[in-house]
Amino acid sequence: MTKAPTVQDVARAAGVSRQTVSNVLNTPDIVRPVTRDRVLQAIVDLGYRRHAAARMLRTRRSSTIGIHLDSYAGGVSGVVLDRFVHALTEHASERGMRMLVYAARSPEDEIQRLGELTDGGEIDAVVLTGTVHDDPRAAWLRTRVTPFVSFGRPWQDDDLGAPAHPWVDVDGAAGTREATEYALEAGPRVAFLGWPSGSGTGDERERGWREQMALAGLSGPRLESPESVPAAEAVMRDALAREELDAVVCVSDSTAIGAHLAALSIGRGDLPIIGFDNTPVAEAMGLSSVEQQPELVAVGALELLMGPSGDVVVPREPGHVLVIPRLVVRTRGR
Amino acid sequence: MTKAPTVQDVARAAGVSRQTVSNVLNTPDIVRPVTRDRVLQAIVDLGYRRHAAARMLRTRRSSTIGIHLDSYAGGVSGVVLDRFVHALTEHASERGMRMLVYAARSPEDEIQRLGELTDGGEIDAVVLTGTVHDDPRAAWLRTRVTPFVSFGRPWQDDDLGAPAHPWVDVDGAAGTREATEYALEAGPRVAFLGWPSGSGTGDERERGWREQMALAGLSGPRLESPESVPAAEAVMRDALAREELDAVVCVSDSTAIGAHLAALSIGRGDLPIIGFDNTPVAEAMGLSSVEQQPELVAVGALELLMGPSGDVVVPREPGHVLVIPRLVVRTRGR
Numbered sequence: 001m002t003k004a005p006t007v008q009d010v011a012r013a014a015g016v017s018r019q020t021v022s023n024v025l026n027t028p029d030i031v032r033p034v035t036r037d038r039v040l041q042a043i044v045d046l047g048y049r050r051h052a053a054a055r056m057l058r059t060r061r062s063s064t065i066g067i068h069l070d071s072y073a074g075g076v077s078g079v080v081l082d083r084f085v086h087a088l089t090e091h092a093s094e095r096g097m098r099m100l101v102y103a104a105r106s107p108e109d110e111i112q113r114l115g116e117l118t119d120g121g122e123i124d125a126v127v128l129t130g131t132v133h134d135d136p137r138a139a140w141l142r143t144r145v146t147p148f149v150s151f152g153r154p155w156q157d158d159d160l161g162a163p164a165h166p167w168v169d170v171d172g173a174a175g176t177r178e179a180t181e182y183a184l185e186a187g188p189r190v191a192f193l194g195w196p197s198g199s200g201t202g203d204e205r206e207r208g209w210r211e212q213m214a215l216a217g218l219s220g221p222r223l224e225s226p227e228s229v230p231a232a233e234a235v236m237r238d239a240l241a242r243e244e245l246d247a248v249v250c251v252s253d254s255t256a257i258g259a260h261l262a263a264l265s266i267g268r269g270d271l272p273i274i275g276f277d278n279t280p281v282a283e284a285m286g287l288s289s290v291e292q293q294p295e296l297v298a299v300g301a302l303e304l305l306m307g308p309s310g311d312v313v314v315p316r317e318p319g320h321v322l323v324i325p326r327l328v329v330r331t332r333g334r
Numbered sequence: 335m336t337k338a339p340t341v342q343d344v345a346r347a348a349g350v351s352r353q354t355v356s357n358v359l360n361t362p363d364i365v366r367p368v369t370r371d372r373v374l375q376a377i378v379d380l381g382y383r384r385h386a387a388a389r390m391l392r393t394r395r396s397s398t399i400g401i402h403l404d405s406y407a408g409g410v411s412g413v414v415l416d417r418f419v420h421a422l423t424e425h426a427s428e429r430g431m432r433m434l435v436y437a438a439r440s441p442e443d444e445i446q447r448l449g450e451l452t453d454g455g456e457i458d459a460v461v462l463t464g465t466v467h468d469d470p471r472a473a474w475l476r477t478r479v480t481p482f483v484s485f486g487r488p489w490q491d492d493d494l495g496a497p498a499h500p501w502v503d504v505d506g507a508a509g510t511r512e513a514t515e516y517a518l519e520a521g522p523r524v525a526f527l528g529w530p531s532g533s534g535t536g537d538e539r540e541r542g543w544r545e546q547m548a549l550a551g552l553s554g555p556r557l558e559s560p561e562s563v564p565a566a567e568a569v570m571r572d573a574l575a576r577e578e579l580d581a582v583v584c585v586s587d588s589t590a591i592g593a594h595l596a597a598l599s600i601g602r603g604d605l606p607i608i609g610f611d612n613t614p615v616a617e618a619m620g621l622s623s624v625e626q627q628p629e630l631v632a633v634g635a636l637e638l639l640m641g642p643s644g645d646v647v648v649p650r651e652p653g654h655v656l657v658i659p660r661l662v663v664r665t666r667g668r
Contacts, residue, residue, distance in 0.1 A: 064434075069423045079614075082416040089403045090437040093447075098456065100398075101433050103424040113427075122432065229618045257618050264598055280413075281615040284563045284591050 005046040014042040065092055065305070066123035068110055069101040070130070079279050080292055081129060084151060087298035088127065095306060111140050118146050125305050127151065131167070138165050149304045151297055153320070155200050160320065168300040168321040172201060172276075175290035175325035176208030179249045179274040182288070182327055184216060186272045187246025191239065193223045193232060193259055194251045202251050205276060209249050221245075225255050232258025240266060247272040253279045256287055278328050288329045296323045339380040348376040399426060399639070400457035402444055403435040404464070413613050414626055415463060418485060421632035422461065429640060445474050452480050459639050461485065465501070472499050483638045485631055487654070489534050494654065502634040502655040506535060506610075509624035509659035510542030513583045513608040516622070516661055518550055520606045521580025525573065527557045527566060527593055528585045539585050539610060555579075559589050566592025574600060581606040587613045590621055612662050622663045630657045 011018045016039060023031050024039040031039070042048075067085060089099045100123055104110035114137070117123045124147065128137055131152035141148045142165070154164040176192075183190045192209040195202035206222070213219055223239050225232040232255040239245065240262060248271070250256035256275030263271040275282045278291035300321030345352045350373060357365050358373040365373070376382075401419060423433045434457055438444035448471070451457045458481070462471055465486035475482045476499070488498040510526075517524045526543040529536035540556070547553055557573050559566040566589040573579065574596060582605070584590035590609030597605040609616045612625035634655030 069420050079413060079416070082413070085435070086403050086437075089435045093437040099435050101419070101423045101435055103420075103427040230620070254618060261619075265603075269599075280613075281618055284588060284615055285595075286564070 005048045007048070009046055010039065010042045010048050013046060014039045062098075062122055062124055063096060064098040064100050064123045065125045065127060066100050066102055066114065066117050067127040068104055068113075068129060080277050080294055081151075084129075084294040084298055087295040088301065091298050091302050095302060097302075097306075107136050110137055114141070114146075118144060125149075127301055127305070131155065147305060149301045151301060153200075160322075163318045163320050166304040166318045166320065168297050168304065168323065170292045170297065170323045170325050172204040172325075173208035173211065175276065175292075175327070176205045176249055177212040178208075178325075178327045179276075179288075179290050180209045180212035182329065183247035183249050183272055183274060184212075184218075188216070188218050189220060189244060189246040190218070191221045191223055191245050191248045192251075193225060193236065193248055193255050195227060195255075196224055205251050223248075225258065227252060227254050229254050229258040229261070232256075233262045234258075236262035237265070240268065245271065247274070249274050251276055253277050253282045253287070253289055256289065257281060257285060260285060260287055274327070282328075283330075286330045288327065288331075290325045291328050292325050293323055297321075339382045341382070343380055344373065344376045344382050347380060348373045396432075396456055396458055397430060398432040398434050398457045399459045399461060400434045400436055400448070400451050401461040402438055402447075402463060414611055414628055415485075418463075418628040418632055421629040422635065425632050425636050429636060431636075431640075441470050444471055448475070448480075452478060459483075461635055461639070465489065481639060483635045485635060487534075494656075497652045497654050500638040500652045500654065502631050502638065502657065504626045504631065504657045504659050506538040506659070507542035507545065509610060509626075509661070510539045510583055511546040512542075512659075512661045513610075513622075513624050514543045514546035516663065517581035517583050517606055517608055518546075518552075522550070522552050523554060523578060523580040524552070525555045525557055525579050525582045526585075527559060527570065527582055527589050529561060529589075530558055536585050543583050557582075559592065561586060561588050563588050563592040563595070566590075567596045568592075570596035571599070574602065579605065581608070583608050585610055587611050587616045587621070587623055590623065591615060591619060594619060594621060608661070616662075617664075620664045622661065622665075624659050625662050626659050627657055631655075 007018050007021050011021045014021070016035060020031065020035060021039055024036050067088065069085065070081065085099075085101070092099050100117070102113050102117065104113050114126060126141060126146060126148040128135070128148055128150035129152060131138070131150045131154060133155045135154065138148070138150065138154065149166040149168065151168055153159040153167045153169045156164050159167070180190060190213065192206055194206045197203060221239065221243065223235050225235040236248070236259040248259050250259060250273060253275035256273050259273045260269075263269060263273065273287055275287050275289035278289040282289040300323060304319055304321060341352050341355050345355045348355070350369060354365065354369060355373055358370050401422065403419065404415065419433075419435070426433050434451070436447050436451065438447050448460060460475060460480060460482040462469070462482055462484035463486060465472070465484045465488060467489045469484075469488065472482070472484065472488065483500040483502065485502055487493040487501045487503045490498050493501070514524060524543075524547065526540055528540045531537060555573065555577065557569050559569040570582070570593040582593050584593060584607065587609035590607050593607045594603075597603060597607065607621060609621050609623035612623040616623040634657060638653055638655060
């Protein structure tokens with residue numbers, strides 16, 4: 001069995017007392033240089049590492065960032081958040097930070113958990129996901145002066161000019177503009193298959209399609225379906241029976257799959273249909289899709305949280321990072 | 335700003351010294367009962383919580399379990415591991431444990447990270463995933479006497495009778511036996527679409543199909559494809575052109591999707607095709623699939639790691655938990 005070296009081992013190797021080793025670690029100025037060198041040499045030789053608890057007590061820093069891990073809700077787009085957590089773990093590790101994941105069943109429950117984790121000094125900072133207007137978690141974190149950043153904008157009046165808190169998000173309209181530009185190569189009749197109006201994310205994605213169509217002097221049919229494959233399939237089947245379409249830009253991969261199945265069922269498997277989120281489903285079915293680039297979102301979140309210095313900071317002025325998504329083009333080639 | 339109460343605050347409220355508060359927390363027996371009661375009352379009134387670092391130094395326990403989070407590899411089945419991490423986070427939380435996720439690019443890199451985390455006292459135990467035969471991480475953890483459990487069996491001679499280390503896994507053969515039993519309701523010609531032989535997981539799933547077919551006095555064609563939607567689609571297109579099939583049991587959801595697309599393209603969208611992993615893709619496309627139940631895997635892992643006492647323990651005899659998957663039946667109803 002290999003055992004980690006202790007302060008005692010270092011003291012023995014350097015021929016000094018434990019107290020002297022402790023002084024070298026904590027108050028090196030009071031130790032004679034010749035002794036200090038001997039102790040530092042022993043620390044290096046033995047590969048001694050200070051216990052995390054001791055480091056935490058000294059610095060009051062845990063070097064740990066907390067993030068809520070939702071319980072698995074199913075659905076095709078949950079993978080975007082998981083990719084974000086994966087990327088955050090990798091990039092945080094490169095910056096010497098740990099990621100602690102916690103569970104919570106409601107915003108109130110999450111605030112309770114955050115209270116325990118911050119009171120206990122177990123986390124220095126928080127990454128919020130699934131932000132809502134007037135988010136109670138953000139308000140609570142502000143009163144605690146706990147550094148945080150959210151994946152998702154605060155959905156307030158001036159998120160871009162004067163954000164209520166630091167956030168990173170994906171520019172949904174830029175994504176559907178690019179998707180629409182590509183779809184128009186197939187012909188002028190480009191429909192949008194969207195969710196019912198009123199969701200910030202869905203309205204934003206619809207705007208990109210509308211703007212790009214207007215740029216080309218066009219408008220097209222707007223179809224509507226809830227986030228469900230069979231519902232989207234039924235809507236698209238009706239639409240295709242009613243009118244001729246050259247391509248369809250969809251608000252999500254689920255709706256795109258439904259649209260593709262409807263097209264397949266009438267022998268139009270070649271109809272260009274573009275999804276959103278570039279999930280494994282879109283990849284598996286060979287559908288084009290707008291990719292949110294969660295890896296860039298993770299890098300942006302850490303930039304806002306840690307700043308150029310690499311320390312976790314409470315930003316003086318809340319900033320934001322808006323990631324431009326990219327279109328992944330696939331052709332089923334049938 | 336609300337600030338967490340300190341030992342100083344407790345001392346002031348109880349009218350005692352900081353040392354007395356510390357004694358109540360660490361060596362209560364030496365404090366007079368009347369004083370102890372007063373201090374405990376102040377602790378309760380103020381909602382004082384001991385700093386995690388102090389608790390860690392005292393108990394040498396971090397109450398934290400480490401788990402490697404792979405970088406996102408894409409593919410439809412990665413979601414199974416993510417569901418496992420989600421469930422682990424929830425159930426660990428219920429047992430008062432935290433989950434720390436870490437990144438690593440190779441087994442050697444992972445051992446390095448585990449060394450830092452265990453040396454630093456940041457984790458008490460480890461959950462390994464993606465086990466291989468003669469896993470270097472398992473060997474290393476054993477020499478360090480660090481408690482661990484793996485999702486995935488050690489793939490050694492006698493995993494069930496005398497496992498090399500504690501593990502939880504899913505009984506793949508039981509899953510395909512159930513899938514085959516269901517498929518046989520459609521008719522006797524039930525094919526298996528598997529991966530090339532040689533993978534422990536794939537061979538195990540094929541065995542279940544073969545056994546259930548033999549029980550019915552049948553055998554069926556074995557088709558083979560790599561884990562790729564277009565490859566499976568091509569294989570199934572050839573097979574359907576060659577022979578009549580009543581149903582297909584597949585080794586994965588990716589191969590099942592390929593098979594379904596091939597069937598759709600010849601107007602046989604109603605051909606029963608059963609996948610494995612019950613991913614969002616299978617759900618979205620309305621395909622039946624064998625569900626690994628990663629939530630039960632998470633519960634089993636924590637049982638093996640923490641035992642009935644709720645403490646992280648090094649099991650005296652490595653045990654195992656084999657989760658029986660369940661078939662989720664869907665009919666596209668076309």
